[in-house]
Amino acid sequence: MALKGQEDYIYLFKDTTHPVDFLDAFRTFYLDGLFTDITLQCPSGIIFHCHRAVLAACSNYFKAMFTADMKEKFKNKIKISGIHHDILEGLVNYAYTSQIEITKRNVQSLLEAADLLQFLSVKKACEQFLVRHLDIDNCIGMHSFAEFHVCPELEKESRRILCSRFKEVWQQEEFLEISLEKFLFILSRKNLSVWKEEAVIEPVIKWTAHDVENRIECLYNLLSYINIDVDPVYLKTALGLQRSCLLTENKIRSLIYNALNPMHKEISQRSTATMYIIGGYYWHPLSEVHIWDPLTNVWIQGAEIPDYTRESYGVTCLGPNIYVTGGYRTDNIEALDTVWIYNSEGDEWTEGLPMLNARYYHCAVTLGGCVYALGGYRKGAPAEEAEFYDPLKEKWIPIANMIKGVGNATACVLHEVIYVIGGHCGYRGSCTYDKVQSYNSDINEWSLITSSPHPEYGLCSVPFENKLYLVGGQTTIAECYDPEQNEWREIAPMMERRMECGAVIMNGCIYVTGGYSYSKGTYLQSIEKYDPDLNKWEIVGNLPSAMRSHGCVCVYNV
Template identity: 25%
Template sequence: MEGQGDSFEFKATNHGDVLLAGLRHLRDKQQLFDVVLVVEKQKLPAHRVVLASCSDYFRAMFTDGLKECHQEEIVLSGVTAKGMANLVDFAYTSKSNIDCDSVVDVLGAASHIQILPVIAACEDYLKKHLSLDNCVDIANVAELYTLKPLEQFVFQFMCKNWHEFCSCHDFHRLRKSQLLKLLKSGFPVDCSELDIFLSILNWVDHDVEDRHDCTLQVLDKVLFENISLQELQSVCHNSVFKDICSKVPGLSKLINSFINTTECTKDCEARVPGSITCPNLCKCIARKSVPGIGNLRGFQQTVLVAGGFSNETGMTSSVWYLDQSSSLLKHLTKIPHVDQCNFGMAAHNNKLYVIGGCFNDQMQEIVHPFGFCYDPAEDSWKSIAQMTLERCRFVLGVADGYLYAVGGDPHASDIQMEGAPCERYDPRTDRWEEIEPLPGGRTQHAGTTLDNRLYICGGFQEDEGVLDDLWCFNADSNQWERGSSLLVPRADHAMFTHGNKIYVIGGWYYDPNTRQRVMASSIDCYDVDRMTWETVGSLNESRLYATYTLLNNVIHVVGGWRNGKYRQKCRSIDKFDLDTRRWTKDQDQDLELWEHNTCCLYLPKSLSY
């Protein structure tokens, strides 16, 4: 026969379904059974090969030479008949019927014999049906079967609803170990730290005879630095607190030592009998508070990086955050708009505002006036009112509860004026209003806020070149007031405040003789009271289109072109400590970024879980 050497591979696409249907048919006809599972005296006949194909537990039992290899009946302990019957059905049908009456039985059996898809299905069911009435029970289930993701999900729910949860009967059912894990979970709460403190006192009081020994251990997880002294003093008059103090030696002394301490040293530490230490109670610092966040529990301040250009996608609308533990940039969210650069970005009441900017359309730069607001607590965006003008390469500053849009590319709009057009946004009314123009039109300038007043310096003007002036906006008079000129002109630079002074860093200017671009290398500081500038440091390397952001007294330098050269992209995040005046270099990032934007924001720690 001609063509005997030819061959082809035939593959039946429905073979798996046919095989499963065949196995079901054998089961329905009670044919070829070779094993019987006995659970709570109920017998469940099955085929060994079916059980072993979907369970590592049975595969090991039937193939590793165990005694069960030769037993016709196998007694299973530690599971229920209801749960195991459900799993045998799953083995033959790929379906598992899960409801509130069966989910714990099915989960227990699936965990015992390690059928992972069913375990995941039970976890999803419990997450979807989580409520204040059952959250403690689900936490117990998660702990029993070592389901860490489910346990964290429950803890996050409890924290998010702490105000209501702590008033429920189930709150008092929490065991000491659970309450400790809950307080250490790092999730944001919907109440003040004082409420956390009071709820713990009520938890102790609910069973004070059994819980008084662990009171100080649990209170060690209270963030007393987030409670004002006035609030703490009010607790001392609380009847529950007085009753617990009578049964917990040293508690009253600890609280009073915190209230009465006016000076604290590094060695300051309050101790109670039994060598139990509760160092949080003697932290003599003012209550930490951030506008827009009721309680800092579960939040961590970090650097956000947004938009611009990256080596991975070109122009981008991605937003990354600097993970403090790994020092790596990790993806957070995306601006709900086209990929863009040269927009204004600022944080106000711990919300991120991204406004204006430009994008490319068929090689043409398009400037827009649209604005967006990101709430990290809800991980959500919303649109805000658009500016009266289209802007890019402008300053978006925050002062006195308003967002200020100052200057920008003069080609972005048809408005002609001698100064730089300015407007401000009121988040409370979602409206923009024009304010006095900044003298001298400009783009690529910088701004910052000190004592609730907006400062602007430098920038580029087509007729004048790179500028060296400094201006302060007086909101009361709606006027710009002139300050002392910069030590060197700057464009594409950064400006921030530290202590009671203003700093400028980075940028470039033109050499007055050669008209060549020169990278500004000095870090200059401005004393507002004396109206004087001084140089306090220098860059470890010059970068063009980089950003400079202050976090915890440390300047973080992100992205840019080394020495202004396009082919020399910077991957490392360099840091300059303003206290020690020293530079350090972090590990290289996977990302190369330029013409992006950065600012600081408090993010829920749970975002990195």
Template identity: 30%
Template sequence: MAGHIENFYDDVEGPEEESFYRPHRHVPSPPTSLTERDRPYLTHRPDRHTAEAFAKLSEMRSKNKLCDVVVKAGDLTLNAHRVVLAACSPYFNAMFSGGMKESQQGIVNFQSVHPKAIEALVDFCYLATVTVTMDNVQELLPASSLLQMHGVVDACCTFLASQLHPSNCLGIRQFSQVHSCSELWKKCCMFMQQRFPEIALHEEFLELSFQDLCIILSDGNLNVRGEEQVYEAGLTWIKHHLDDRKRLIADLLRCIRMPLMSATYLSREVHSESLVMDNFAGRGLLLEAMDHHLRKHYMRDSTNPQATLSTTPRHCPGLEYLFAIGGSGPPVSENNPFLDLCECYDVDKDEWRQVAPMNARRSGLRVASVGGYLFAIGGFSAVDTKALTMVDRYDPMTDSWRLVSPMNCARRSFGVATLNSCIYAIGGITCGTYHDSVEKYCPRSNRWTFVQPMGVERRAVCAASLEGYVYAAGGHDGEGLLDTVERYDPQRDTWTVVTNLSSPCCLGSLVALNGKLYAVGGYDGANVLQSLECYDPSSNEWESMAPLPIQRSGFSSAVVDGHLYLVGGCNNLSKVSTVDKYDPETNKWSPVAGIGVRRSGLGVGVAPAFLF
């Protein structure tokens, strides 16, 4: 044992110094003569030496002492030291050491560079300080780029990125492209994608060339609520200089994904627009879009044609925010634990912030995201804990809530899935009655309609959609917990049974991610679970994955940027505020910032955060 302990200390701290711990051993006496390496020494490295030296050089420059070069730009004349300029600028270094005429003449004359920019850059060589403002950045950035002073270029780009606004984004984007500032250009493009509806209202957008306009309107990453916004922006551009631009209407419409507009909008707004109807090609594009809706909705076309660019919705990556809504937590007032709280999570900043609360406190609700809106559905209220039919819609653009059409059946402990821009409310319980019923909500018509019920009643069921199907897993049928999984086909309006879960459970979560389903946590009748199972529809099999960091039930989950997030819930008998993130590529979990209030029975959804 002693040997093991000694080995442990050797491994962790390194072997002991024998001369210190074992004094009985002979210690050789110091040599009579010291080698050069053994002589005492001290290294003096003052922190301010470089700054003080350059400050003295700047003072000498101001008094024209030992200066050996003159820098001229317009009416500006500056004395300087070649060695200082060459040390700070590769441009000057090449000029003075490469045999150029300026190295012999002692005068450097800049013909097309702004004098103030040259003055600021020469000062920077001595003082290591430059101030970037909106008044000088357009001259300072190209001048610093010419002199290859990359640190100043980066400072200019950082400043311009911090000043991005819908009114100037397109101008800064063009400026960055002219001067080959690739990182700034990328930031401008991302800003333009994220804030397109606002940018389209400003003069810079209306004065774009047609070529630049087409590039922007063809961008598949525009952050828009619907294709109607893109159409209206293009139409506004045309009408800004109507006589010169009206001939371009058909080419402009080809940049817009017209089949993605609603049939009502096409028939009412586009069909009544004379610019479109007076153009032969424009009328043809409108008819193609209407034909798409006719085949899809009215002719019950059962075929599944390959998606084209014009029928592929736009998606703005990196702009999806996670929203945690409602639930029950510690009593906040009058011993009432029910919450109207709505929090929004910024993935990049790893922080939560509060947004507008719901119209009423409730728990056990479910949240679905469709068309850039969040729908808070059902649950039970703080008044009498009875199941609710109510549905609230949250608009991230205006940070506001409004009531929409209620469900046909009051539900709590139910499942929710979205498919083809519709919401499915599945199972649940009302006043002791377990439900097998399923109803579908169409946001465009604002109507709920019943579809084929499940094969079994399910309370506390998990639901998700994947590859054109809706799945319902686990739950409780009034007799006991279930491990069965059903799949709904909306084309045939039928449910079929697929492979069971590994064990019965309820109060967990079912999430679609990367073409697979993940069944997460829950309760098995005896214990809160820590399990994660993955279902592959191609093999019709479940596989165990990395367990959750903690046991969880009564939580909610969603996918943001290819990662699965678990929010709140209960760890055994204790409510938690923790949030865990799962990476399917590495099969690993990691913690992120927690919600502000520990709670369970909350709903979680994902939507573009237009406000932030």
């Protein structure tokens, strides 16, 4: 009997705990062997009693097997070949719990199994795990692995490292074992980060000499992918005459360079990286994103920073994503913990997870697939706290405190070590810190490694050719530090004094952008380029507007 006047009243009850309870119930059925209707057997003979409906819900492979007109549809036991029982057990447990443990030890086997059995969510999680752990020593193998198993993100990001850090990649042992096809693929990349033909010839020599008997025939083919002028008649004749001799690396090098035309061409300049200028300050906070191609000297504008009232944030780049961390609002100088992420491929911003500690004038760097935020100011005093963001776990994690809290310092990464140089220390940043602090993430430990000959704040540092370069600050002094030799040396002085400028490495040179000149009392708009081979600075362009305290990063094109 309907309630009077309530005929149209509807109450839709939704039990929010039902999905969890439902999954827990099936997990209990699985553990107790209740209502199971299919058995999976590994090559080792270990069996798992499961439910067809659960497997089909998680795996397109099993869904097709149990619904299509296949002989397995009517079987009670399915033999799964080529998958270790630990891996299969993990996938079965995932089907009943929605959780699976991925480690460096099992990730590749797990991805292969998830790919075969079409556990698509697990495959994607494994792919993201591998992207998180990409580096120069595994990017070649990961690129081949990604191609074989159709992992587009892993393929793209391994190719990004392979091309952008080619000089480091070809010096790894893994490089010597690549196939001719893979080597030709690398050489054919238009965005391969090389600036002189000699930089491409050397890996060709190294690879050929590693297995000279089987690879010497490939030499001319490889050289044809490099934009150099080789005398083919001389090279082929010389190779024929030397075939009976033991061709060493030095002999191969001599043959190639003797075959070069004396007036051989320089390699064509390639647009391997693009500079991104993020925000900044010019009498007020700037929110624009400017994108520059140094070869064409063309600027375009990207999507503006959503939070446009803050300044003095940290900026760093991880793959195609640019992280903007912390800062403060000009109206109250209150440190911020907020994070914004700019995707350079989609030209869009998303808000990230807040940091554990609010901070401004801090250092931000990328290491091991994570974003680090180091030191900075909070409540007017330099902070020692440091933390990193793991994009795979989607959380900020604290690390050991810095030896000395510094603000307006500079940081960069060289050989998997973070170096923090200079900055302000003491109460309200009353002193300039003269020490270089280094952080080893393997042991979560900070060390003091040296003192700077010219202590500075508001400067920039970049890693290049196994050394650290320090540019900008209150003077035109520019320096180079060799961590291996623990030696400092001055390089050619800059053309301008650039306090709180930006700096990046692109195309084998250091580009320094904007800044503030105390001597002139003006914001700077110009861009200086330093060529390490010539030890020379030159003005090569201008920013769209004068600015300081801006983010300056380069994103390698893939």
